[in-house]
Amino acid sequence: MELYQLSLHELQDILKKQDSSSEEIVLSILKRIKLVEDNVKAFVTLDEELAIEKARKCDQEKDYTGISGIPYALKDLICTRGMRTTCSSHMMENFVPTYDATVAAKLKEAKGILLGKLNMDEFAMGSSTENSAFYPTRNPWDLERVPGGSSGGSAAAVAADEAPFALGTDTGGSIRQPASYCGIVGLKPTYGRVSRSGVVAFASSLDQVGVLSKNVRDCAIILNIIAGHDPLDSTSVNVDFPDYTESLSTDIKGLKIAYPQEYFQQGVDEEIKEVVKKALLKYEEMGAVVEEVSLPHSEYALAAYFLVSTAEASANLARFDGVRYGIRDLEAENVVEMFSNTRAAGFGDEVKRRIMLGTYALSSGYYDAYYLKALKVRRLISNDFEKIFKDFDIIVSPTTPTTAFKLGEQNDNPLTLYMNDILTVPINLAGLPGMSVPCGFAAGLPVGMQIIARPFDEAAIIRAAYAYEQYTDHHTVKPLLGVKENG
Amino acid sequence: MAKGYETVIGLEVHVELKTESKIFCSCSTVFGAEPNTQVCPICSGFPGMLPVLNARVVELAIKAGLALNCEIADYCKFDRKNYFYPDLPKAYQISQYDLPICKRGCLEIDADGQKKTIGITRAHIEEDAGKLVHQGDITSSPFSLVDLNRSGVPLLEIVSEPDMRTAQEARTYVEKLRSILLFAGVSDCRMQEGSLRCDANVSVRPVGQKELGTRAEIKNLNSFRSLEKAIEYEAKRQIFDIEDGVEIVQETRTWDEEKQTTRSMRSKEEAHDYRYFPDPDLPPLKIGKDWIETLRGSLPELPDQAQERLIRDFNLPLYDAVIITSSPEYLAFFDDCVKLYSDAKVVSNWMMGELNKVLNQNNMEISDCKIRPNALARMLELIDEGTISGKMAKTVFEEMFASGKEADLIIKEKGLVQISDEETLKKLINDIVVQNPKVVEDYKNGKKKAAGFFVGQVMKATKGQANPALLNSLLEERLQKEL
Numbered sequence: 023m024e025l026y027q028l029s030l031h032e033l034q035d036i037l038k039k040q041d042s043s044s045e046e047i048v049l050s051i052l053k054r055i056k057l058v059e060d061n062v063k064a065f066v067t068l069d070e071e072l073a074i075e076k077a078r079k080c081d082q083e084k085d086y087t088g089i090s091g092i093p094y095a096l097k098d099l100i101c102t103r104g105m106r107t108t109c110s111s112h113m114m115e116n117f118v119p120t121y122d123a124t125v126a127a128k129l130k131e132a133k134g135i136l137l138g139k140l141n142m143d144e145f146a147m148g149s150s151t152e153n154s155a156f157y158p159t160r161n162p163w164d165l166e167r168v169p170g171g172s173s174g175g176s177a178a179a180v181a182a183d184e185a186p187f188a189l190g191t192d193t194g195g196s197i198r199q200p201a202s203y204c205g206i207v208g209l210k211p212t213y214g215r216v217s218r219s220g221v222v223a224f225a226s227s228l229d230q231v232g233v234l235s236k237n238v239r240d241c242a243i244i245l246n247i248i249a250g251h252d253p254l255d256s257t258s259v260n261v262d263f264p265d266y267t268e269s270l271s272t273d274i275k276g277l278k279i280a281y282p283q284e285y286f287q288q289g290v291d292e293e294i295k296e297v298v299k300k301a302l303l304k305y306e307e308m309g310a311v312v313e314e315v316s317l318p319h320s321e322y323a324l325a326a327y328f329l330v331s332t333a334e335a336s337a338n339l340a341r342f343d344g345v346r347y348g349i350r351d352l353e354a355e356n357v358v359e360m361f362s363n364t365r366a367a368g369f370g371d372e373v374k375r376r377i378m379l380g381t382y383a384l385s386s387g388y389y390d391a392y393y394l395k396a397l398k399v400r401r402l403i404s405n406d407f408e409k410i411f412k413d414f415d416i417i418v419s420p421t422t423p424t425t426a427f428k429l430g431e432q433n434d435n436p437l438t439l440y441m442n443d444i445l446t447v448p449i450n451l452a453g454l455p456g457m458s459v460p461c462g463f464a465a466g467l468p469v470g471m472q473i474i475a476r477p478f479d480e481a482a483i484i485r486a487a488y489a490y491e492q493y494t495d496h497h498t499v500k501p502l503l504g505v506k507e508n509g
Numbered sequence: 510m511a512k513g514y515e516t517v518i519g520l521e522v523h524v525e526l527k528t529e530s531k532i533f534c535s536c537s538t539v540f541g542a543e544p545n546t547q548v549c550p551i552c553s554g555f556p557g558m559l560p561v562l563n564a565r566v567v568e569l570a571i572k573a574g575l576a577l578n579c580e581i582a583d584y585c586k587f588d589r590k591n592y593f594y595p596d597l598p599k600a601y602q603i604s605q606y607d608l609p610i611c612k613r614g615c616l617e618i619d620a621d622g623q624k625k626t627i628g629i630t631r632a633h634i635e636e637d638a639g640k641l642v643h644q645g646d647i648t649s650s651p652f653s654l655v656d657l658n659r660s661g662v663p664l665l666e667i668v669s670e671p672d673m674r675t676a677q678e679a680r681t682y683v684e685k686l687r688s689i690l691l692f693a694g695v696s697d698c699r700m701q702e703g704s705l706r707c708d709a710n711v712s713v714r715p716v717g718q719k720e721l722g723t724r725a726e727i728k729n730l731n732s733f734r735s736l737e738k739a740i741e742y743e744a745k746r747q748i749f750d751i752e753d754g755v756e757i758v759q760e761t762r763t764w765d766e767e768k769q770t771t772r773s774m775r776s777k778e779e780a781h782d783y784r785y786f787p788d789p790d791l792p793p794l795k796i797g798k799d800w801i802e803t804l805r806g807s808l809p810e811l812p813d814q815a816q817e818r819l820i821r822d823f824n825l826p827l828y829d830a831v832i833i834t835s836s837p838e839y840l841a842f843f844d845d846c847v848k849l850y851s852d853a854k855v856v857s858n859w860m861m862g863e864l865n866k867v868l869n870q871n872n873m874e875i876s877d878c879k880i881r882p883n884a885l886a887r888m889l890e891l892i893d894e895g896t897i898s899g900k901m902a903k904t905v906f907e908e909m910f911a912s913g914k915e916a917d918l919i920i921k922e923k924g925l926v927q928i929s930d931e932e933t934l935k936k937l938i939n940d941i942v943v944q945n946p947k948v949v950e951d952y953k954n955g956k957k958k959a960a961g962f963f964v965g966q967v968m969k970a971t972k973g974q975a976n977p978a979l980l981n982s983l984l985e986e987r988l989q990k991e992l
Contacts, residue, residue: 101557114556121550123557222556227789255559256791334789337589340600341554345655357653361593384591384784393786 025050027500030092030186030240037086044077044091048135051093055137055184058503063159064169064179066098067106068138076135089247090133095185097176098139099146099222100231102126105136109222110154111144113348113368123220124252125189125231132247140188141175144370145339146196146224148172149442150432153372158429161203162501163467167426170200170442176234177204181501187235187244193224194327195421195446197232198458202421202470205460205501207241207487208234212477213453214259217252223338225331226257228450237497238459238488242266245480261478269481274489275309278414284320285419285445293464298420301461301471304493305418305486315414317406320448322399324440327447329383329396336380342368375436404452411476416486419445421458421470445472455480459487460496468496514713514751516744517721518679519671522686523664524696525637525704526569531661532636533560533603538663540702544642544656552661554598559790562587566663567610567794569695570634571804573665574611576693576811577629577686581801585610586793587634590783595655596639604666606785609633610794616689617813618681619831627682628670637662659703665696671710671721676740680733683707684835688812691836700732707736711743713751722747723757727771729764739764743771815840823853832861838876845882850889859885863903867910879913880906888916895929896920898977929976931983934967938980938987941966949991960984 025047028036036042052070059065073093080091096102099109101119103126108114122130130136143153151159151174159174161167162182169178173190177200180188190197192210201208210232221231233244246267251260281302286295302312344350344364351363369377383392410417422442432439449456454474461471471490475482491497531538534551551558574581588606614629639657643650667686673679687698687705698705707730712722727743730736747757761780762771787793810818816830825833833843839860846856864885868875888905891897897905897920908919920926928934941963942949952959963984967975 099557107556109556117556119550119555119557121555121558218557219559220557223790225789254561256561257559257789333786336784337591337599337601337786340591340593341556341598343593343595343600345595346553346598347555357595358593381784384786386782386784389784389786 024054026054026183028186029236030089030243031237033092033186034086034089037091040084040086044080044086044135045074047091048073048077048093051137051184058162058182058184061160061165061503062162062178062182062184063157064140064175064182064184065095066108066110066139066141066156066175069105069136073135073137080133080135085133088132089129089243091135093135093137093185094129095137095140095176095179095188096126097142097173097188097190099142099191100126100189101220101222102136102139105139107139107222108156109145110142110156111368111370111373112155113342115155115349117347119220121220124217124254125248126220128247129189137185140173140179143172143174144373145222145335146172146191146193146229147335147372147376149195149199149439150427150429151175151178151200152429152433153370155370160429161426162503163205164426165503166428167467168203168429170203170422170426172196172200173208173234174200177201177206177208180204180206180234180236182503183500187233187240189231189244189248190234191221191224191229191231192446192450193228193230193331194450195443197234198421198446198456198470198472199442201234201458202468202472203426205468205470205496205499206234206236207238207457207459207497208232208470209241209245209457209480209483210449210455211245211249211480212455213450214257214261215263215455215478215480216248217250217255217258219252219254219258223334225334226338227334228327228331230450238484238491239267239270241457242270242484242488245484249480259478263478264481266481266484269485270488271485272489272492274305274486277305277310277416277486279305279310279312279486280315280410280414280417281312282315282317282320282410282417282419284317289441290420290423290445291425291464294420294423294425294469297462297464297469298418298471301490302418304490308489308493313414315410315417317403317410317448319399319402319406323403323448323451324444326396326399326403327443327451328379328440329392330400330451332376332380333383333393333396334380336377336384339369339373339377344368372436400451403448407448407452407454407474415475415482417474419472419474421445421472425464425467425469449474453477455483457483457487459490461490461494462496463499513716514744514748515716516674516676516740517671517712517714517724518673518676518740519710520669520673520679520682521708521710522667522669522683523706524573524667524690524698526566526573526663526665527694527696528563528565528569528663530563532563532566532634532663533661536661540704542658544654544658547658548660552598553657554600560603560788562791562794563663566634567796568804569663570610570632570665571796571801572693572808573667573690573695574614574632575801575805575808576689576695577611577614577616577632577667579611579614579629579632581796582608582610582612583796583798584608584793585796587788587791588785589788590785592781592783594638595653596641596657596660598639598657598660602636602638603788603791604635604785605633610796616682616685618678618685619827620678620681622827625672625678627672630668630670632665632667635664635666636660637664671712676737676744679709679740680737683733683736685812688835692811692815692834693808694837706730709736709740709743711740711747712757713744713747723759725757725759725771726761727764728761728774729766731766735764735766738769739771742769746771809837819843819853823847825853825857829854829857829861833857836875838874842875842882846886849883849886852889855889856885859889859906863906867907878910880909884909884915891916891920895927895976897925897927898973900977901925901927901973925974927976928971928974929979931979934975934980934983935987937967937970937975938963938984941970942987942991949988952988953991960988963988
């Protein structure tokens with residue numbers, strides 16, 4: 023095994039035993055990136071020198087506690103002091119923050135080594151990373167296919183062994199869907215569990231930072247670092263959280279699992295249904311109780327999601343006006359023209375489409391029919407989940423209706439692309455934690471299983487996911503990427 | 510006011526809440542700093558930065574609401590008001606839309622000697638925007654500079670009912686509002702620094718008509734004077750238009766200080782659609798009854814209570830009481846002074862007269878005044894003791910104001926002591942009477958005014974230092990002898 027192939031906790035062990043140095047790990051990963059990045063295109067910014075310098079410092083100090091000396095990368099909307107943060111948008115191509123997002127600061131404080139910033143759909147709007155203003159990222163399992171999105175760069179980088187773990191954000195499935203497409207673990211924590219401070223906002227009431235990793239244990243280790251109340255984010259909740267690695271148990275006897283019938287209809291591929299149903303059988307084998315339930319308002323979730331998220335986005339993205347940072351149209355005759363031209367040139371089509379949709383939904387005369395109604399639907403969806411969680415510990419479903427699709431395949435009609443999120447958006451609307459775990463393959467492509475729990479009960483998800491992972495071996499299968507190992 | 514019409518006025522007043530730091534970040538709110546020295550990534554709207562509410566803002570807003578007899582909401586929220594402008598960094602202002610922190614209050618004004626209640630519809634918290642700086646006029650300046658020091662300074666917007674009927678009432682309302690907020694300690698209310706700003710909604714209607722006329726909102730009212738002038742002008746404009754058969758349109762107008770007119774800024778059709786919606790970055794605000802009651806208990810004496818006390822304890826006229834309670838510092842001056850000098854009406858007269866005159870002339874607040882209450886009290890004593898006359902006291906007072914010296918010292922330095930020695934005065938009177946037989950003759954022939962000539966001559970001879978009362982009686986005595 024090469025160092026770059028190892029997962030986070032395996033690297034921790036190696037460093038602790040001093041079998042390899044942090045510099046060796048970083049060099050191995052940088053070599054791997056060099057080898058595959060032309061094909062995968064997961065990174066927007068890569069700072070090799072900084073990474074090597076930090077690794078050497080770790081090796082000098084021989085401080086290998088926590089994630090000290092272990093490399094990682096961040097989705098490019100998580101602000102990093104001194105390192106450009108683009109949101110994969112022309113608008114922010116030259117933006118270098120003077121501050122770290124709280125999550126970036128926490129990983130820095132834990133002495134992890136930041137490799138660089140990862141590609142995404144522009145401003146996190148999309149499900150394929152094709153909306154990046156720079157270039158699309160490709161799925162390591164099949165380079166003709168998308169890695170999912172919007173955290174497509176994060177998922178692809180981890181799946182292609184370009185980083186042991188990465189952070190992404192999830193507004194309607196943007197961690198879970200690419201994790202599913204790329205065959206890795208992706209966790210969206212409960213809304214409020216992780217600070218959003220310094221994370222460029224798409225839809226503030228839905229956005230949540232989470233982890234993309236090679237296995238469940240790694241996910242628990244990183245969640246331990248990034249979770250918690252942040253005085254800089256009023257929506258981060260001051261609720262105690264446990265040591266998530268203590269939930270890494272294979273004993274799930276008596277665990278009550280619900281699977282919603284609605285999540286096994288709605289145009290979900292037959293093969294995917296089969297794979298996930300098989301996973302449910304495994305759970306029964308392990309001693310869990312599995313029952314079918316109903317979440318009756320599921321069919322309205324996607325519409326509600328697109329109204330709420332675009333409404334919030336229309337305000338969140340208004341600050342990109344050319345006045346203080348990012349690009350500016352210098353030819354404009356007056357200020358209104360400067361605003362319009364800057365935004366016309368800086369934003370891509372999907373971002374403009376969503377800003378217009380959100381602006382419309384909030385407009386006088388339409389507010390009640392669209393935005394307000396969407397809020398009511400949101401409440402009903404939340405109630406659906408609450409009801410189920412009175413009797414069950416977790417809910418299990420497919421993460422996505424299909425496996426990874428081909429680049430360009432869904433570009434003609436944005437609405438079909440939006441359907442990719444149909445099984446993940448209800449979880450954001452209800453503010454619940456959700457994880458995608460690899461649970462098998464369909465036609466050679468990874469299939470993800472979504473595990474949902476009560477608010478702030480990430481521990482239940484980790485326990486169920488870990489037990490499943492240990493009981494099966496899907497997570498050990500790796501993409502070949504068409505490159506030969508060792509030359 | 511043209512006959513047959515009534516003016517209806519409602520006011521929207523913005524006051525800066527007196528906090529050390531801004532509403533959503535820890536930047537300073539001190540006025541007058543170099544541009545963009547009190548900014549951070551939060552108040553300049555940098556990507557990913559989030560607002561965190563300053564608890565002190567809520568506390569001051571509640572205190573203001575209580576002082577204005579408002580209901581305090583147990584649940585309120587913050588909303589985004591969306592519009593593009595270079596001084597608005599996020600391109601939305603965080604404000605409160607449908608659930609303000611305070612509603613349904615009132616205050617009482619003195620309208621032509623009658624008490625009148627003005628309703629307060631609501632008061633809500635919001636953040637201020639920055640400001641644009643231009644070279645000369647905005648239309649000809651080659652650039653716009655943005656200063657964000659003010660961006661994120663906490664404001665309370667207080668909206669009145671359309672209860673005022675004259676420009677004078679509107680002015681009195683703002684004066685009363687100002688004094689209440691000053692007493693409650695929630696704002697400095699300095700119009701010239703922009704910590705109190707005012708917009709007026711003005712409409713007219715035929716007397717007796719119930720429905721309100723179409724209103725215009727007047728902006729850019731930077732002083733009490735421009736508030737009054739703008740309302741008077743606007744009401745006349747609307748009446749002339751109606752008389753000429755021109756329909757009044759709902760619009761926003763601006764007061765042109767130079768031309769002393771209002772002119773249209775934008776019509777209702779051109780008005781912004783602000784697309785208010787709840788700010789997802791800020792959880793709703795729940796305000797406990799206990800907190801409200803604690804704050805109610807912490808409110809100091811307010812102008813109405815103070816006025817009552819002044820009338821009851823010192824027998825002051827309402828007019829005096831209103832002026833003395835225009836600010837807490839002013840009232841404190843009075844209270845300190847009357848502890849040392851018991852004739853409250855005399856203190857009040859001096860404060861409303863000489864003190865106000867010099868403060869206004871020098872554009873100063875009483876807190877900046879070098880004359881302290883004990884010094885004024887001592888000066889008033891010196892008048893009573895006959896050391897100086899009332900007229901001399903005005904000179905002494907001006908010197909006290911300029912130099913901050915005590916009255917006794919000024920009198921000594923300037924040799925201003927009043928001549929109350931009978932023998933000295935008698936001699937002077939006698940000399941002048943003897944030297945002016947013709948005037949004595951006039952006096953004998955019944956020209957009583959001639960006595961004034963002798964007073965003037967004695968004052969001239971004593972450089973005004975003769976005790977006027979004593980002089981009058983001695984002169985009378987001396988002239989009697991001539992009869």
